[in-house]
Amino acid sequence: MHRLLKLGLLSALAALAGCDSPETKNAGIEAQLPDLDPFPSTYQAPPSEPLLIRNATVLTGAGEQLDGTDVLTVDGKIQQVGQNLAAPANGRTIDASGKWLTPGLIDVHSHMGVYPAPATSNHADGNEMTSPVTADVWAEHSIWPQDPQFEKALAGGVTTAHILPGSANLIGGRGVTVKTVPSVTVQGLKFPGAPYSLKMACGENPKRVYGGKGSAPSTRMGNMAGYRSSWIDAAAYKRDWQEYLDKVEQNDPEAKAPKRDLKLETLMGVLDGQIRIHNHCYRADEMAQMIDMSKEFGYTIAAFHHAVEAYKVAPLLAQHDICAVMWADWWGFKQEAFDMVRENIALVDFANACAILHSDDETQIQRLNQELAKAMAAGNEMGLAISRAEALRWITLNPARSLGIDAVTGSIAAGKNADLVLWSTDPFSVYAKAEKVWIDGALRFDRSQPQLNPTSDFNLGILTPAEDRP
Structure with missing residues (x-):
């Protein structure tokens, strides 16, 4: 979205350069364009x-x-x-x-700040369970910077964390990458230049939450229909903006900017390659379906999170350059988490796919190095001969790559x-x-x-x- 709007704005200004009172017209155009960075990072080293x-x-x-x-x-x-x-x-x-x-260690899946610890119901701000698609919400607007989890993660060697909304919804909103530094404001935590993510969720969670309310989705086929309807709307919204910018470039006096839609604005950012999808998805078959859907609508997936069955489709993940974000040995707490093997992370890495270890937990984030040791040991017990240096990538460079910050950390x-x-x-x-x-x-x-x-x-x-x- 940012690239599309920036290119369109530049074209528009160039087209208007020879017109009477261009400053007035340019100001009018800029006033109608979305602010590309309304909540900028204020972090300074x-x-x-x-x-x-x-x-x-x-x-x-x-x-x-x-x-x-x-x-x-x-x-x-x-x-x-x-x-x-x-x-x-x-x-x-x-x-x-x-x-x-x-x-510094990087935890690519955390709910620090949006689900502070110690937990209280009045601070449970991670799931906007009012609609299956809430692409309009941003996790950073729920983060409580005073959450003691940040300092505990720092003491465990974590210097960067990716804070996500929860997984109740098909599309839960934007995630944000932060530094584990003390700050009074969320903006003071934000990692400068880090792309936003979009949290999506497959499987049991959204169909349980909304099926339990007697509404859609209540099945996995309902989940897929909900995603696809949203991407259809987003593609139409992107076309509307492109048509407007084309008219501005042509100096068309009838050019009128589309009405802003926060939900579609985020989805358009995904379609334009500016926002990275981080997708909660346990089962191998559902990962394959999500990949097919990404091809249908022309976007890419950065990572599948939890990915308990990633070992079954590791070559497919490698083929599409999608990271699998996994636990060392958590499993069995719901049906879609049952087909787990402790060698999951090692097998994904063995297939030359991007393997990542995550916490999704206020205790594990303090001990990522120990979780990493368990995952490496599981692989070595089956004869993969993984070195410490190779395994460390699972909590350093690979998560940085999935977040789009590997050039700097x-x-x-x-x-x-x-x-x-x-x-x-x-x-x-x-x-x-x-x-x-x-x-x-x-x-x-x-x-x-x-x-x-x-x-x-x-x-x-x-x-x-x-x-x-x-």
């Missing part, structure tokens, strides 16, 4: 001193292990990765001998954001702890200095002893 982390065991996040390696960061970016790097002037050097360094490489975690020992060990966590080169968590670590306003006066309160 704080200043950070140059930092040299020396002699660490580095897992790059891109499939490599580099022993006895240094990493130099300057101005919030990774500047060099190598051995015997020169210490920076006016900077800091950390001896990481015996410790491990990884990229997700691996330790020169030029990327200095999102880093220094572990006390092998992060695949149950005894490993994240000792220090940097986001854009700024130290955001230090286990040795708890007084420096962030805590939300919600916690103040609850966790602080009475005698220490101001």
Whole structure:
């Protein structure tokens, strides 16, 4: 949608350049065009001193292990990765001998902020269960920045999280990518430049929610009909906007902008390649149907979430460049989650598809490294010989790729954001702890200095002893 409208606006302004009072006409056109970024990120990386982390065991996040390696960061970016790097002037050097360094972990499926913990009904803001299609809602408008989950995730090495609406609806709304930094506002959490996502849901959830109300959908065929009707409407809306922009380019005095529709605006963004689909979908047959539907309407799918049966269609996912977002070993909590194997993630990776481990849980997000170890072990028990370096991609570079931010984060490489975690020992060990966590080169968590670590306003006066309160 953004590209379509931007190109149309440029064409329109060019066409009007030779007309009388172009400023007046241009202002009129701009007033009718949707604001392309009405809730912009206000996050700014704080200043950070140059930092040299020396002699660490580095897992790059891109499939490599580099022993006895240094990493130099300057101005919030990774500047060099190598051995015997020169210490920076006016900077800091950390001896990481015996410790491990990884990229910041990325959880591609979280409900932090929209379902805060501890949970209360008045803060349960993740599902707009008023219509099967609520593409007009945005998860960021429900996020409570004071949710203590953010600081707990940071302490577990998570530097980036993708916050989604729930899965009650066929189309649940937009998801947003955030940094796990303290902020009073949602805009201060938002990852600059990260594309929006669209949450869709297959299977049991929407048909149970709406069938239980005596309305559609109440079956899986009703689910498919609901998706297709929505995409038909979105395609028509896109045509209406294109026709309007064509008329403006032709200086047609009858040009009239279509009435804005928030639901269709988001769906049009998907059709135009600006918004990425993240699709809750457990069963192999339903993933195949969703792929066929994407071909029918000309959009792409970034990822299938939960994907308990992804191992059955792993070659199909690889063929269509679709990531599978999976648990290490959760299964059996409903019918569509029964046909699970613990080797699911490893088998998807073995098929050269994009494998991702996620939490969807306020506890697992604090221990993604342990969940990762379980998934790697399951694959190795069947003889796949997966290395730590290869497995780490499942919670670093692969999720970054699914979110469209892999050019700036997700691996330790020169030029990327200095999102880093220094572990006390092998992060695949149950005894490993994240000792220090940097986001854009700024130290955001230090286990040795708890007084420096962030805590939300919600916690103040609850966790602080009475005698220490101001």
